Amino acid sequence: MAKKKTIRTIPQERTPMREQEPRARAKNFEEVACGYDVGEALREAERCLLCPDQPCVSGCPVGIDIPGFIRKIGENNTRAAYDVIAETNLLAAVCGRVCPQETQCEEVCTVGESLEPVAIGRLERFVGDAAIREGWVNVPHIEANGFRVGIVGSGPAGMACAADMAKAGCEVTVFEAFHQPGGVLKYGIPDFRLPNGVVDAEIENLRRIGVRFECNTLVGRLFTIEQMVDELGFHAVFIGTGAGYPSMLGVPGDSLNGVLSANELLTRCNLMRARDAAFDTPIPLGKRVAVIGAGNTAMDAMRVCLRLGAEKVYCVYRRSRAECPARAEEVHHAEQEGIEFHWLTAPVAILDDGKGGVRGMRCIRMELGAPDDSGRRRPMPVAGSEFDFEADQVVYAIGTNANPIIGQTSRLKLDKRGYIATDESLATSMPGVFAGGDIVTGAATVIEAMGAGRRAARGMKAYLGLRDAARAAGGETLFGIDLGERNFVRLRAAA
Amino acid sequence: MEAARLSQFEIVAREDFSDVTYLLEVRHPLMAKAARPGQFVIVMAHERGERIPLTIADFDRSRGTITLVVQAVGKTTREMQQSCKVGSTLHAMVGPMGIPSPISGAKKVVCVGGGLGVAPIFPQARGFKEAGTYVIGVLGFRTKSLVFWEDKFRACCNELILCTDDGSAGLKGLVTEGIKRAIAKHRDIDEVVAIGPPVMMKGCAEATRPHKIKTLVSLNPIMVDGTGMCGGCRVKIGSEVKFACVDGPDFDGHLVDFDDLMTRLRRYTQVERAAAERWSANCRMKDLADPAAPAVELLELPDPFDDVKGG
Ligand SMILES: Cc1cc2nc3c(=O)[nH]c(=O)nc-3n(C[C@H](O)[C@H](O)[C@H](O)COP(=O)(O)OP(=O)(O)OC[C@H]3O[C@@H](n4cnc5c(N)ncnc54)[C@H](O)[C@@H]3O)c2cc1C
Ligand SMILES: Cc1cc2nc3c(=O)[nH]c(=O)nc-3n(C[C@H](O)[C@H](O)[C@H](O)COP(=O)(O)OP(=O)(O)OC[C@H]3O[C@@H](n4cnc5c(N)ncnc54)[C@H](O)[C@@H]3O)c2cc1C
Ligand code: SF4
Ligand code: SF4
Ligand code: FES
Numbered sequence: 001m002a003k004k005k006t007i008r009t010i011p012q013e014r015t016p017m018r019e020q021e022p023r024a025r026a027k028n029f030e031e032v033a034c035g036y037d038v039g040e041a042l043r044e045a046e047r048c049l050l051c052p053d054q055p056c057v058s059g060c061p062v063g064i065d066i067p068g069f070i071r072k073i074g075e076n077n078t079r080a081a082y083d084v085i086a087e088t089n090l091l092a093a094v095c096g097r098v099c100p101q102e103t104q105c106e107e108v109c110t111v112g113e114s115l116e117p118v119a120i121g122r123l124e125r126f127v128g129d130a131a132i133r134e135g136w137v138n139v140p141h142i143e144a145n146g147f148r149v150g151i152v153g154s155g156p157a158g159m160a161c162a163a164d165m166a167k168a169g170c171e172v173t174v175f176e177a178f179h180q181p182g183g184v185l186k187y188g189i190p191d192f193r194l195p196n197g198v199v200d201a202e203i204e205n206l207r208r209i210g211v212r213f214e215c216n217t218l219v220g221r222l223f224t225i226e227q228m229v230d231e232l233g234f235h236a237v238f239i240g241t242g243a244g245y246p247s248m249l250g251v252p253g254d255s256l257n258g259v260l261s262a263n264e265l266l267t268r269c270n271l272m273r274a275r276d277a278a279f280d281t282p283i284p285l286g287k288r289v290a291v292i293g294a295g296n297t298a299m300d301a302m303r304v305c306l307r308l309g310a311e312k313v314y315c316v317y318r319r320s321r322a323e324c325p326a327r328a329e330e331v332h333h334a335e336q337e338g339i340e341f342h343w344l345t346a347p348v349a350i351l352d353d354g355k356g357g358v359r360g361m362r363c364i365r366m367e368l369g370a371p372d373d374s375g376r377r378r379p380m381p382v383a384g385s386e387f388d389f390e391a392d393q394v395v396y397a398i399g400t401n402a403n404p405i406i407g408q409t410s411r412l413k414l415d416k417r418g419y420i421a422t423d424e425s426l427a428t429s430m431p432g433v434f435a436g437g438d439i440v441t442g443a444a445t446v447i448e449a450m451g452a453g454r455r456a457a458r459g460m461k462a463y464l465g466l467r468d469a470a471r472a473a474g475g476e477t478l479f480g481i482d483l484g485e486r487n488f489v490r491l492r493a494a495a
Numbered sequence: 496m497e498a499a500r501l502s503q504f505e506i507v508a509r510e511d512f513s514d515v516t517y518l519l520e521v522r523h524p525l526m527a528k529a530a531r532p533g534q535f536v537i538v539m540a541h542e543r544g545e546r547i548p549l550t551i552a553d554f555d556r557s558r559g560t561i562t563l564v565v566q567a568v569g570k571t572t573r574e575m576q577q578s579c580k581v582g583s584t585l586h587a588m589v590g591p592m593g594i595p596s597p598i599s600g601a602k603k604v605v606c607v608g609g610g611l612g613v614a615p616i617f618p619q620a621r622g623f624k625e626a627g628t629y630v631i632g633v634l635g636f637r638t639k640s641l642v643f644w645e646d647k648f649r650a651c652c653n654e655l656i657l658c659t660d661d662g663s664a665g666l667k668g669l670v671t672e673g674i675k676r677a678i679a680k681h682r683d684i685d686e687v688v689a690i691g692p693p694v695m696m697k698g699c700a701e702a703t704r705p706h707k708i709k710t711l712v713s714l715n716p717i718m719v720d721g722t723g724m725c726g727g728c729r730v731k732i733g734s735e736v737k738f739a740c741v742d743g744p745d746f747d748g749h750l751v752d753f754d755d756l757m758t759r760l761r762r763y764t765q766v767e768r769a770a771a772e773r774w775s776a777n778c779r780m781k782d783l784a785d786p787a788a789p790a791v792e793l794l795e796l797p798d799p800f801d802d803v804k805g806g
Binding site for chain 1: 529544587590592594719723724725726729731738742755758762
């Protein structure tokens with residue numbers, strides 16, 4: 001019988017994760033963080049106080065039973081830990097790597113009040129990696145119910161919705177425009193942070209529970225959302241097409257060769273494997289690269305350029321480090337690798353080399369003024385502080401707008417900014433059609449997109465009149481019938 | 496739905512128009528149903544290939560196929576010239592992409608195609624014809640031996656003006672000559688639609704500008720995804736930046752910044768040239784090793800900006 005743990009009896013220091021040495025890793029695409037081994041995981045699990053009130057769970061957008069799975073790790077039963085996570089999150093190996101834990105689960109961890117919080121993400125990754133290595137997958141007993149569900153987009157939102165609907169017994173087909181599924185996990189986030197193999201393994205798990213993937217399918221153009229419902233026999237549709245449509249700065253020099261969006265750079269590198277000579281897609285190789293922005297996308301673009309052989313990589317961001325929206329760990333890693341950060345600096349123009357390429361950039365210094373709508377202090381230019389520096393490549397990572405294709409080709413109601421309008425249950429203006437992830441909220445996080453996919457799945461099940469096990473257990477019932485369910489007749493008709 | 500899955504992007508027919516231009520007919524019933532004039536596809540020849548955009552030059556709903564006409568200009572298109580045989584499959588083909596060309600209520604139009612634009616102008620000419628429009632076709636080729644689809648165009652054009660650089664067939668001169676002639680003869684042209692290399696489209700826009708005739712051009716910047724996600728295909732239209740893959744590919748020719756487009760098309764010229772040279776060197780090596788292999792034609796790498804008509 002274990003003795004009761006207290007903040008004083010647990011290991012005081014957070015268990016460090018082994019990492020590739022910065023100078024070595026800045027030249028390769030191998031993963032930076034190597035993951036915990038069993039001993040390290042056991043030690044870190046020991047730091048969790050298994051708090052009865054579980055504040056960490058409310059910090060996780062999908063509400064993983066965090067003390068539950070950490071307890072199982074502590075009992076050295078990784079398989080059972082996986083079962084706990086798999087109940088709510090099918091992408092443990094992904095989320096453990098890319099969640100901004102410091103603002104989610106770990107931010108509210110009790111241990112974090114006096115020490116470094118429990119490394120929840122790293123433990124989750126440990127379990128996810130073990131599952132992939134051992135080939136664990138929880139294939140529930142699925143009874144087909146005759147409903148067909150179409151999912152548009154194979155990013156985390158689409159995957160999560162697909163998993164839940166497949167588990168509920170629906171025949172699920174995921175349509176993806178690219179030639180490979182995975183969304184941003186595949187084309188955006190580079191291998192040194194999230195190897196494509198990990199994403200493929202998670203997708204394979206979806207296939208094992210019966211989800212079908214149809215790549216090379218541009219929904220809206222090959223067939224419309226309306227046609228999916230009216231002609232192709234889908235009883236419900238989920239749209240998770242992500243954001244996209246990168247913003248351009250709108251400064252002189254925007255269209256010079258050598259100026260490109262982070263999305264283009266990352267897609268060429270990650271999905272098209274342009275860095276490998278055996279693949280045909282070309283990629284620009286800047287020697288001095290300036291990346292504008294300081295979110296996760298910007299960090300990824302900078303670190304990719306470094307690995308492609310750039311001598312100097314600058315980060316140009318108009319706010320200060322405190323406002324930088326990237327995961328803390330990525331900023332730290334980028335600094336270690338030698339990225340030069342220029343906080344409180346805004347681009348004014350991109351300078352032409354006279355041959356259509358980039359010679360440098362003109363920037364202006366900023367200072368922080370009064371808080372703006374977002375609550376962050378608004379950066380204001382300092383008059384007369386312009387300065388030039390040399391660069392031959394400029395990468396924009398300043399955010400994205402809504403992808404227009406579905407809007408152009410359907411009657412779905414959009415919001416003012418062009419994103420798909422939904423209600424609380426993520427239902428759109430068309431009956432049976434749901435939407436979630438970046439195409440509803442604008443660019444967000446992997447786990448939020450997954451959470452949205454699952455929420456939409458709940459809405460979809462209610463719409464189809466399917467029993468939602470989780471809900472039936474907790475929700476109000478009358479003679480065992482879930483009061484949240486609608487459309488009983490449809491269920492019978494289809495069964 | 497089965498149709499999408501069953502499409503293995505099989506090449507069901509092929510025709511060679513010249514030593515650099517070839518036609519591929521690819522099976523994809525769902526796409527044949529969805530395609531409209533002016534749209535394009537993105538193709539990957541093999542798993543490690545590049546994603547290249549190609550205009551849908553024709554679609555046949557009853558055969559369930561779409562037709563692509565490709566000009567071999569670089570590594571990918573030359574490699575496809577060798578590997579794409581009847582019965583073989585493409586690794587990927589996605590589309591139809593882009594906003595379909597508006598087949599407006601115009602009474603009289605001029606449809607101009609030059610170089611790699613001859614094939615893609617065809618569905619538009621046919622679309623106009625079917626809508627009851629008086630269609631004047633203007634086609635440009637370098638020389639008589641490169642002429643193709645003359646009969647197809649004759650069938651859907653009320654008038655056809657053929658232009659060749661050397662005068663070996665039709666009018667001697669660039670397509671702009673043909674346009675001038677059409678304008679001189681018909682005072683009531685509502686619209687000109689031009690597809691071809693950027694210099695040619697620029698020339699067409701300049702030819703119609705003084706007459707204030709609405710002129711639509713189909714832009715062909717370098718693309719990656721074709722879904723509005725990367726911004727690589729951005730073009731300058733008047734004071735605005737647009738993404739050709741989702742906002743186009745058709746734009747008002749009088750507003751397009753063609754010089755910007757041409758500069759941006761040269762983005763990867765060096766790398767592309769090197770890749771093509773490496774590739775043909777490789778093919779030669781293979782020939783030496785395997786005497787039975789068919790000889791690879793060692794074409795001079797054409798510069799797509801020399802090779803154009805018009806301007
Ligand atoms: C470079 C980069 C780094 C990031 N790093 C992090 C991180 O570290 N941590 C984190 O939590 N979040 C990160 N994010 C954000 C996170 O990846 C996204 O919020 C999340 O992927 C959104 O998921 P989604 O399912 O809504 O869309 P996406 O992942 O964008 O997937 C949408 C999919 O739909 C497809 N599609 C689009 N239109 C169509 C159509 N018409 N028909 C068929 N398919 C279509 C697209 O090709 C794509 O595959 C990062 C984002 C980027 C770009
Ligand atoms: C919307 C659209 C529709 C198109 N339709 C057709 C078509 O129907 N038939 C056809 O043959 N081609 C078409 N193209 C052009 C075709 O995509 C390119 O020729 C192809 O990508 C070249 O690939 P490559 O590897 O063979 O040559 P690369 O090695 O990539 O290029 C070789 C040379 O061609 C030039 N080039 C590259 N891309 C283009 C381009 N987009 N336009 C003009 N020149 C280019 C390069 O600058 C280089 O000098 C279209 C392009 C777009 C954007
Ligand atoms: S999914 Fe993300 S937020 Fe939730 S527990 Fe895991 S790391 Fe934390
Ligand atoms: S809040 Fe921290 S210590 Fe408490 S249960 Fe959650 S992870 Fe463990
Ligand atoms: S090709 Fe990527 S946005 Fe148009």
